[in-house]
Amino acid sequence: MERPRPSGLADVIDIILDKGLVIDAYVRVSLIGIEILTIDARIVIASVDTYLRFAEAVGRLNIAETDDSKGLPELLEGMTEGGSRSKTKGAVEGVKEKLGIGDGDEEERERAKPRARRRRRDEGEE
Protein backbone atom coordinates (compact mmCIF):
# COMPACT_ATOMS: atom_id res chain seq x y z
CA MET A 1 0.00 0.00 0.00
CA GLU A 2 1.11 3.50 -0.75
CA ARG A 3 2.89 5.39 1.99
CA PRO A 4 0.19 7.38 3.75
CA ARG A 5 0.19 11.11 4.07
CA PRO A 6 0.23 11.89 7.78
CA SER A 7 -2.78 13.58 9.25
CA GLY A 8 -3.05 15.71 12.34
CA LEU A 9 -4.41 14.64 15.68
CA ALA A 10 -7.58 16.61 15.07
CA ASP A 11 -8.41 14.25 12.27
CA VAL A 12 -8.39 11.19 14.50
CA ILE A 13 -9.67 12.58 17.78
CA ASP A 14 -13.32 12.40 16.81
CA ILE A 15 -12.86 8.87 15.49
CA ILE A 16 -11.36 7.69 18.76
CA LEU A 17 -12.95 9.60 21.58
CA ASP A 18 -15.89 8.05 23.37
CA LYS A 19 -15.59 4.93 21.25
CA GLY A 20 -14.64 1.38 22.08
CA LEU A 21 -15.31 -0.95 24.95
CA VAL A 22 -15.88 0.63 28.30
CA ILE A 23 -14.37 -0.93 31.36
CA ASP A 24 -16.35 -0.15 34.45
CA ALA A 25 -15.35 2.99 36.28
CA TYR A 26 -14.97 1.15 39.57
CA VAL A 27 -12.14 -1.04 38.33
CA ARG A 28 -10.18 1.38 36.20
CA VAL A 29 -8.04 4.35 37.05
CA SER A 30 -8.82 7.57 35.28
CA LEU A 31 -6.24 9.08 33.03
CA ILE A 32 -5.34 12.61 33.96
CA GLY A 33 -5.48 15.23 31.27
CA ILE A 34 -7.55 13.31 28.79
CA GLU A 35 -10.84 14.81 29.87
CA ILE A 36 -9.82 18.29 28.81
CA LEU A 37 -8.93 17.00 25.38
CA THR A 38 -12.32 15.35 25.01
CA ILE A 39 -14.29 18.50 25.75
CA ASP A 40 -12.60 20.36 22.95
CA ALA A 41 -14.58 19.07 19.98
CA ARG A 42 -18.01 19.50 21.56
CA ILE A 43 -17.89 23.05 22.76
CA VAL A 44 -16.79 24.41 19.44
CA ILE A 45 -20.07 24.24 17.56
CA ALA A 46 -22.40 25.96 20.01
CA SER A 47 -20.15 28.77 21.13
CA VAL A 48 -20.24 32.54 20.86
CA ASP A 49 -16.92 32.29 19.06
CA THR A 50 -18.50 30.14 16.37
CA TYR A 51 -21.51 32.45 16.07
CA LEU A 52 -19.27 35.46 15.57
CA ARG A 53 -17.26 33.63 12.95
CA PHE A 54 -20.41 32.61 11.11
CA ALA A 55 -21.66 36.19 11.24
CA GLU A 56 -18.36 37.39 9.87
CA ALA A 57 -18.47 34.72 7.18
CA VAL A 58 -21.88 35.77 5.84
CA GLY A 59 -21.11 39.43 6.38
CA ARG A 60 -18.10 39.33 4.12
CA LEU A 61 -19.82 37.50 1.31
CA ASN A 62 -20.28 39.73 -1.65
CA ILE A 63 -23.30 38.03 -3.07
CA ALA A 64 -24.08 40.56 -5.78
CA GLU A 65 -20.79 39.92 -7.53
CA THR A 66 -20.14 36.48 -8.84
CA ASP A 67 -16.46 36.53 -9.66
CA ASP A 68 -14.95 37.72 -6.42
CA SER A 69 -14.05 34.42 -4.86
CA LYS A 70 -10.34 35.21 -4.99
CA GLY A 71 -10.87 38.32 -2.92
CA LEU A 72 -12.79 36.56 -0.18
CA PRO A 73 -10.95 35.70 2.98
CA GLU A 74 -10.81 32.12 4.12
CA LEU A 75 -14.17 32.41 5.73
CA LEU A 76 -14.02 29.72 8.30
CA GLU A 77 -10.31 29.56 8.64
CA GLY A 78 -9.29 28.75 12.12
CA MET A 79 -12.55 27.01 12.92
CA THR A 80 -11.31 23.68 11.76
CA GLU A 81 -8.06 22.20 10.71
CA GLY A 82 -9.80 19.92 8.28
CA GLY A 83 -11.51 22.82 6.65
CA SER A 84 -8.52 25.05 6.34
CA ARG A 85 -6.39 22.39 4.77
CA SER A 86 -6.03 21.34 1.20
CA LYS A 87 -8.45 23.47 -0.74
CA THR A 88 -6.60 22.50 -3.85
CA LYS A 89 -6.81 18.75 -3.42
CA GLY A 90 -9.23 16.44 -5.16
CA ALA A 91 -12.82 15.88 -4.24
CA VAL A 92 -12.01 12.90 -2.07
CA GLU A 93 -8.90 13.17 -0.04
CA GLY A 94 -6.94 10.27 1.19
CA VAL A 95 -8.77 7.36 -0.32
CA LYS A 96 -7.73 4.39 1.77
CA GLU A 97 -5.37 6.68 3.51
CA LYS A 98 -3.90 5.41 6.71
CA LEU A 99 -3.23 7.95 9.36
CA GLY A 100 0.44 8.09 10.05
CA ILE A 101 0.23 10.31 13.07
CA GLY A 102 3.49 10.40 14.87
CA ASP A 103 5.41 10.02 11.65
CA GLY A 104 7.88 12.73 12.38
CA ASP A 105 6.58 15.90 10.79
CA GLU A 106 4.30 16.73 13.67
CA GLU A 107 6.29 19.81 14.50
CA GLU A 108 5.49 21.31 11.17
CA ARG A 109 1.82 20.51 11.51
CA GLU A 110 1.67 21.91 14.99
CA ARG A 111 3.00 25.21 13.69
CA ALA A 112 0.43 25.27 10.92
CA LYS A 113 -2.47 24.91 13.32
CA PRO A 114 -4.78 27.81 13.99
CA ARG A 115 -3.85 29.66 17.10
CA ALA A 116 -6.99 29.18 19.14
CA ARG A 117 -7.00 25.45 18.73
CA ARG A 118 -3.34 25.14 19.48
CA ARG A 119 -3.80 27.03 22.68
CA ARG A 120 -6.61 24.77 23.79
CA ARG A 121 -4.65 21.66 23.12
CA ASP A 122 -1.59 22.90 24.94
CA GLU A 123 -3.76 23.45 27.96
CA GLY A 124 -5.09 19.97 27.54
CA GLU A 125 -1.66 18.52 27.61
CA GLU A 126 -0.52 20.18 30.75
Add this chain to the structure above:
Amino acid sequence: MSEVHVYGVVPASATPELAEQGHRLIAHRDVAALVSEADRDGLRAASVLRAYWRVLEQAAAVTTVLPVRFGTVMTGDQAVVTEFLEPAHDELAERLKEMAGKVQLTVKGFYEQDALMTGVVERSPTIARLREQVRGLPEAAGYYKRIELGQLVAAEVERERERDAHGILERLRPLALEARLEPPSTPDSAVHAAFLVDGKRVDEFSGAVAALGRELTGRIRLRFLGPLPPYSFSGEDATAGARAWA
Protein backbone atom coordinates in the same frame (compact mmCIF):
# COMPACT_ATOMS: atom_id res chain seq x y z
CA MET B 1 2.44 -3.69 40.39
CA SER B 2 2.49 -0.84 37.93
CA GLU B 3 -0.55 0.58 36.22
CA VAL B 4 -1.29 -0.46 32.66
CA HIS B 5 -2.90 1.37 29.78
CA VAL B 6 -5.36 -0.96 28.06
CA TYR B 7 -5.63 -0.34 24.31
CA GLY B 8 -7.73 -3.16 23.00
CA VAL B 9 -8.68 -6.81 22.96
CA VAL B 10 -7.35 -9.36 20.46
CA PRO B 11 -7.59 -13.13 19.99
CA ALA B 12 -4.94 -14.85 22.12
CA SER B 13 -3.97 -16.83 19.02
CA ALA B 14 -2.54 -13.62 17.50
CA THR B 15 -0.02 -13.25 20.33
CA PRO B 16 3.10 -14.25 18.33
CA GLU B 17 2.57 -11.68 15.56
CA LEU B 18 1.79 -8.94 18.03
CA ALA B 19 4.77 -9.78 20.21
CA GLU B 20 6.85 -9.42 17.08
CA GLN B 21 5.56 -5.87 16.72
CA GLY B 22 6.76 -5.22 20.26
CA HIS B 23 3.32 -5.06 21.87
CA ARG B 24 2.70 -6.44 25.32
CA LEU B 25 -0.25 -8.77 25.80
CA ILE B 26 -2.05 -10.16 28.78
CA ALA B 27 -3.75 -13.37 27.71
CA HIS B 28 -6.63 -15.11 29.40
CA ARG B 29 -8.00 -18.26 27.75
CA ASP B 30 -8.60 -17.36 24.07
CA VAL B 31 -8.66 -13.56 24.47
CA ALA B 32 -5.85 -11.12 25.23
CA ALA B 33 -5.57 -7.49 26.21
CA LEU B 34 -3.14 -5.25 24.35
CA VAL B 35 -1.49 -3.03 26.98
CA SER B 36 1.45 -0.82 27.79
CA GLU B 37 2.86 0.49 31.04
CA ALA B 38 1.02 3.64 31.98
CA ASP B 39 3.53 6.33 32.72
CA ARG B 40 1.39 8.80 34.57
CA ASP B 41 4.23 11.12 35.43
CA GLY B 42 4.88 13.55 32.64
CA LEU B 43 1.88 12.29 30.78
CA ARG B 44 0.95 14.28 27.70
CA ALA B 45 -2.51 13.62 26.36
CA ALA B 46 -1.46 14.08 22.74
CA SER B 47 1.37 11.58 22.94
CA VAL B 48 -0.79 9.03 24.72
CA LEU B 49 -3.37 9.49 21.98
CA ARG B 50 -0.78 8.98 19.26
CA ALA B 51 0.48 5.81 20.93
CA TYR B 52 -3.06 4.47 21.27
CA TRP B 53 -3.82 5.11 17.62
CA ARG B 54 -0.55 3.60 16.39
CA VAL B 55 -0.74 0.47 18.54
CA LEU B 56 -4.27 -0.33 17.43
CA GLU B 57 -3.47 0.43 13.80
CA GLN B 58 -0.48 -1.92 13.84
CA ALA B 59 -2.41 -4.65 15.59
CA ALA B 60 -5.35 -4.34 13.20
CA ALA B 61 -3.00 -4.99 10.30
CA VAL B 62 -2.39 -8.54 11.56
CA THR B 63 -5.46 -9.53 13.57
CA THR B 64 -8.95 -8.62 14.76
CA VAL B 65 -8.92 -5.85 17.37
CA LEU B 66 -11.65 -4.51 19.62
CA PRO B 67 -10.57 -1.05 20.74
CA VAL B 68 -11.00 -0.30 24.42
CA ARG B 69 -12.06 3.26 25.13
CA PHE B 70 -9.17 5.68 24.91
CA GLY B 71 -7.62 6.57 28.22
CA THR B 72 -8.41 3.38 30.08
CA VAL B 73 -5.87 2.60 32.78
CA MET B 74 -6.09 -0.34 35.17
CA THR B 75 -4.18 -0.97 38.38
CA GLY B 76 -2.06 -3.81 37.02
CA ASP B 77 -1.86 -7.01 34.99
CA GLN B 78 -3.78 -8.94 37.61
CA ALA B 79 -6.69 -6.49 37.48
CA VAL B 80 -6.84 -6.72 33.70
CA VAL B 81 -7.49 -10.45 34.04
CA THR B 82 -9.73 -10.56 37.08
CA GLU B 83 -11.72 -7.37 36.50
CA PHE B 84 -11.94 -7.35 32.71
CA LEU B 85 -10.90 -10.41 30.66
CA GLU B 86 -12.38 -13.01 32.99
CA PRO B 87 -15.82 -11.47 33.70
CA ALA B 88 -16.26 -10.25 30.11
CA HIS B 89 -14.72 -13.28 28.45
CA ASP B 90 -17.72 -14.68 26.64
CA GLU B 91 -18.83 -11.35 25.27
CA LEU B 92 -15.31 -10.43 24.15
CA ALA B 93 -14.76 -13.79 22.47
CA GLU B 94 -18.06 -13.49 20.64
CA ARG B 95 -17.41 -9.93 19.46
CA LEU B 96 -13.94 -10.86 18.24
CA LYS B 97 -15.51 -13.62 16.18
CA GLU B 98 -18.13 -11.22 14.82
CA MET B 99 -15.55 -8.63 13.82
CA ALA B 100 -13.14 -11.02 12.08
CA GLY B 101 -12.48 -9.90 8.52
CA LYS B 102 -14.37 -6.63 8.93
CA VAL B 103 -12.99 -3.12 8.97
CA GLN B 104 -14.26 0.34 9.78
CA LEU B 105 -14.23 2.96 7.05
CA THR B 106 -14.93 6.53 8.06
CA VAL B 107 -16.29 9.22 5.79
CA LYS B 108 -16.10 12.85 6.87
CA GLY B 109 -17.44 15.69 4.81
CA PHE B 110 -16.72 19.40 5.17
CA TYR B 111 -18.67 22.20 3.61
CA GLU B 112 -17.04 24.44 1.07
CA GLN B 113 -17.31 27.68 2.94
CA ASP B 114 -18.37 30.11 0.22
CA ALA B 115 -21.01 27.81 -1.24
CA LEU B 116 -22.45 27.04 2.20
CA MET B 117 -22.71 30.67 3.29
CA THR B 118 -24.08 31.87 -0.02
CA GLY B 119 -26.78 29.21 0.11
CA VAL B 120 -27.70 30.14 3.68
CA VAL B 121 -28.15 33.81 2.83
CA GLU B 122 -30.15 33.02 -0.30
CA ARG B 123 -32.51 30.68 1.48
CA SER B 124 -33.26 32.82 4.50
CA PRO B 125 -34.69 36.33 4.07
CA THR B 126 -34.27 36.90 7.81
CA ILE B 127 -30.57 36.18 7.64
CA ALA B 128 -30.18 38.29 4.52
CA ARG B 129 -31.91 41.24 6.23
CA LEU B 130 -29.97 40.94 9.48
CA ARG B 131 -26.78 40.60 7.50
CA GLU B 132 -27.43 43.94 5.80
CA GLN B 133 -28.11 45.61 9.17
CA VAL B 134 -24.95 44.24 10.74
CA ARG B 135 -22.81 45.31 7.80
CA GLY B 136 -23.75 48.92 8.46
CA LEU B 137 -22.89 48.89 12.16
CA PRO B 138 -19.57 49.61 13.82
CA GLU B 139 -17.99 46.54 15.40
CA ALA B 140 -18.76 47.31 19.04
CA ALA B 141 -22.32 48.47 18.42
CA GLY B 142 -23.18 45.40 16.40
CA TYR B 143 -21.87 42.80 18.82
CA TYR B 144 -25.17 41.30 19.95
CA LYS B 145 -26.70 41.58 16.51
CA ARG B 146 -23.75 39.69 15.11
CA ILE B 147 -24.19 36.95 17.67
CA GLU B 148 -27.87 36.78 16.74
CA LEU B 149 -26.96 36.56 13.07
CA GLY B 150 -24.40 33.87 13.81
CA GLN B 151 -26.95 31.84 15.74
CA LEU B 152 -29.41 32.00 12.85
CA VAL B 153 -26.69 30.94 10.43
CA ALA B 154 -25.66 28.11 12.76
CA ALA B 155 -29.25 26.86 12.89
CA GLU B 156 -29.49 26.96 9.12
CA VAL B 157 -26.20 25.11 8.79
CA GLU B 158 -27.50 22.53 11.25
CA ARG B 159 -30.56 21.88 9.05
CA GLU B 160 -28.35 21.55 6.01
CA ARG B 161 -26.05 19.17 7.86
CA GLU B 162 -28.96 17.01 8.95
CA ARG B 163 -30.07 16.59 5.33
CA ASP B 164 -26.62 15.98 3.92
CA ALA B 165 -25.45 13.62 6.65
CA HIS B 166 -28.45 11.36 6.25
CA GLY B 167 -28.29 11.53 2.47
CA ILE B 168 -24.65 10.43 2.44
CA LEU B 169 -25.26 7.73 5.04
CA GLU B 170 -28.14 6.20 3.09
CA ARG B 171 -26.22 6.37 -0.15
CA LEU B 172 -23.35 4.27 1.22
CA ARG B 173 -25.27 2.05 3.61
CA PRO B 174 -26.06 -0.68 1.04
CA LEU B 175 -22.35 -1.45 0.73
CA ALA B 176 -21.79 -1.77 4.47
CA LEU B 177 -22.71 -4.29 7.15
CA GLU B 178 -23.46 -1.50 9.60
CA ALA B 179 -23.54 2.26 9.31
CA ARG B 180 -23.61 4.95 11.93
CA LEU B 181 -23.65 8.73 12.05
CA GLU B 182 -21.27 10.30 14.51
CA PRO B 183 -21.81 13.79 15.92
CA PRO B 184 -20.15 16.64 14.03
CA SER B 185 -17.04 17.94 15.73
CA THR B 186 -16.34 21.08 13.73
CA PRO B 187 -18.68 23.90 12.67
CA ASP B 188 -18.14 23.20 8.97
CA SER B 189 -18.79 19.46 9.30
CA ALA B 190 -21.32 18.14 6.79
CA VAL B 191 -21.13 14.50 7.80
CA HIS B 192 -19.17 12.12 9.97
CA ALA B 193 -20.20 8.55 9.32
CA ALA B 194 -18.64 5.23 10.28
CA PHE B 195 -19.21 2.10 8.23
CA LEU B 196 -18.45 -1.48 9.13
CA VAL B 197 -17.42 -3.11 5.87
CA ASP B 198 -16.50 -6.63 4.85
CA GLY B 199 -12.77 -6.60 4.14
CA LYS B 200 -13.45 -8.00 0.69
CA ARG B 201 -15.68 -5.06 -0.24
CA VAL B 202 -13.32 -2.25 0.73
CA ASP B 203 -12.40 -1.50 -2.88
CA GLU B 204 -16.02 -1.41 -3.95
CA PHE B 205 -16.87 0.89 -1.07
CA SER B 206 -13.92 3.14 -1.88
CA GLY B 207 -15.16 3.44 -5.45
CA ALA B 208 -18.58 4.50 -4.23
CA VAL B 209 -17.08 7.15 -1.96
CA ALA B 210 -14.97 8.47 -4.83
CA ALA B 211 -18.06 8.73 -7.06
CA LEU B 212 -19.97 10.49 -4.31
CA GLY B 213 -17.07 12.86 -3.79
CA ARG B 214 -17.16 13.84 -7.45
CA GLU B 215 -20.88 14.55 -7.26
CA LEU B 216 -20.45 16.74 -4.20
CA THR B 217 -17.54 18.73 -5.60
CA GLY B 218 -17.95 22.43 -5.01
CA ARG B 219 -20.32 21.94 -2.11
CA ILE B 220 -18.87 19.30 0.22
CA ARG B 221 -15.31 18.04 0.40
CA LEU B 222 -15.06 14.40 1.50
CA ARG B 223 -12.33 12.77 3.54
CA PHE B 224 -12.15 9.01 3.53
CA LEU B 225 -10.24 7.25 6.29
CA GLY B 226 -9.40 3.62 6.83
CA PRO B 227 -9.29 0.71 7.03
CA LEU B 228 -9.52 1.24 10.77
CA PRO B 229 -10.17 -0.99 13.78
CA PRO B 230 -13.91 -0.96 14.55
CA TYR B 231 -13.87 2.04 16.89
CA SER B 232 -17.55 2.75 16.34
CA PHE B 233 -18.63 -0.88 16.34
CA SER B 234 -16.81 -2.54 19.25
CA GLY B 235 -19.71 -2.30 21.58
CA GLU B 236 -22.73 -0.19 20.88
CA ASP B 237 -24.04 -1.01 24.33
CA ALA B 238 -20.55 -0.97 25.76
CA THR B 239 -21.47 0.99 28.85
CA ALA B 240 -24.36 -1.23 29.76
CA GLY B 241 -22.25 -4.26 28.97
CA ALA B 242 -19.49 -3.03 31.18
CA ARG B 243 -21.85 -2.64 34.08
CA ALA B 244 -22.91 -6.21 33.65
CA TRP B 245 -19.30 -7.29 33.72
CA ALA B 246 -18.46 -5.57 36.95
